[in-house]
Amino acid sequence: MNIPRTPREAKAAATALLTATALLVLAACGGSGTGGGPGARGTVEVRIPDPGNSGVLALGKKDGSLDTALAKVGARVRWTGSAGPFAPAAQAMNAGQLDIATGSITSGITSLAQRPGFKFFTAVDPDAAGEGILVKKDSGITSVKDLVGRRVAVNQGGTGEYLLLKALARAKIPADRVERVYLRPDRTAAVFNAGQVDAWAVWATYAVAEIGGGTARFVADGAAIGSDNYSLNAVRTGFAERHPEIVRALYRYLHDASAEEKSDPAAYLNVFTDAGPTAVTGKAKEVQTRFTRAGGTVDPIGPEDIERFQDVAAFYAEQKVTRDRIDVTPHLLDIEKLT
Missing domain, CATH: 3.40.190.10 (Periplasmic binding protein-like II)
Structure with missing residues (x-):
């Protein structure tokens, strides 16, 4: 090891060391852009809970169509954990461990009471038949x-x-x-x-x-x-700020695929297996098909939706589910204006 002998040599060595350190940091962080594991150079990883055996994301995982859509904007999915209640998913987004999650406006409002690190960017009309x-x-x-x-x-x-x-x-x-x-x-x-x-x-x-x-x-x-219980997709705030084009691409995929699912529900059931505890069979398959046909599609959040969100927030406060009335508006993204 050569030890610098003059102030000029010492300064040059320090500069070289800082430059090398910066390059190492960039190399470590550049793969995902999300704080996740490394991906292909320049590819952003989008962390989404594993979708299980049915639904739009399950089929998108199996046939690769979701990754194909995201590849156009330099991204790909990293499936992590499993889909379930929104509350733990919200905590994971708050902690920077998850980028996308699905939940209801009802569970969303209670999660918004705890310094949320996420925003909602899509809405599906309340499920009049299935809940x-x-x-x-x-x-x-x-x-x-x-x-x-x-x-x-x-x-x-x-x-x-x-x-x-x-x-x-x-x-x-x-x-x-x-x-x-x-x-x-x-x-x-x-x-x-x-x-x-x-x-x-x-x-x-x-x-x-x-x-x-x-x-x-x-x-x-x-x-x-008389339920106003919308289904929503949420995105980690930091991710949406850094990668708006990926959020828009994900919205377009979910919108188009949800319309296809509504017209052909059977194609989105039992995606990976038609046996076992995750399979929908017999009469249950008929029930699920009926519910899906009667359901909505993934759409942007509009003014009429926001009004109903606020009604739910007011109802929760009135019923003392939340301590105060939560203002939902600051936690919504207009997907059509996202830049």
Whole structure:
């Protein structure tokens, strides 16, 4: 090792060292642009939860069409974790560990109360057919009023709690006349089927299997409840600021693919396997197909959507689900103006 002997030599050596360090940092960070693992040179990795066995993203993963669409704007997907409730996905985006996630406006509002590091950039109209309050066919519960004095499973601060409270308010039943049992959605089916709760406020992801099994029905669906529970796609704020062209490309893909899914739902079911716990079969497949045909498509967030988002925020504050009324507007992106 040659030790610099003069101030000029020392300065030159220090400059060379700083330059080399900077180059190493750029080399380490340049692959993904998202804080994720390294990708091909110049390619930005978009971290998205693994979509499972059905839906637009599942088919896009299998046939490579999503990566093909993103390659046009210098990006590709890195599937990470698994799709599930929005709350943990929101935390992952806040921590810089995830770039894209899907959730509902209801779970989104509760997540917005905690210094969010994400924004919503698409909306799908509320699912009038696929969400609601499930009861057993032989339960004797024929209306929302029959829930008084009973136990109803809900996911706290999310779609389930919203649907139950909205149904009770519409029927003019005080919320405290029904016991809310807070459970994770992926752990509720066994409790519901064991009769440990009398009803389950839930959405299509979990309702399809119960209705398809022939033992459960909606005592009130989204239409009867008057639900404003939009499905939304969220993007990490820092990612959207650095890569607006990727967010626009992702929107276009989701919009077009959701329209195709609506016209041909069967093509988006059982993408990787038609057997096992993730497969939708028998009557459940018919139920899912019907729900998808009746559902909406992925669209930009418009003024009429924002008004309904704010109604949900006001309702949550009124019902004391949130401490204060959350202003949703600062956390929305206009995909058509994103630059």
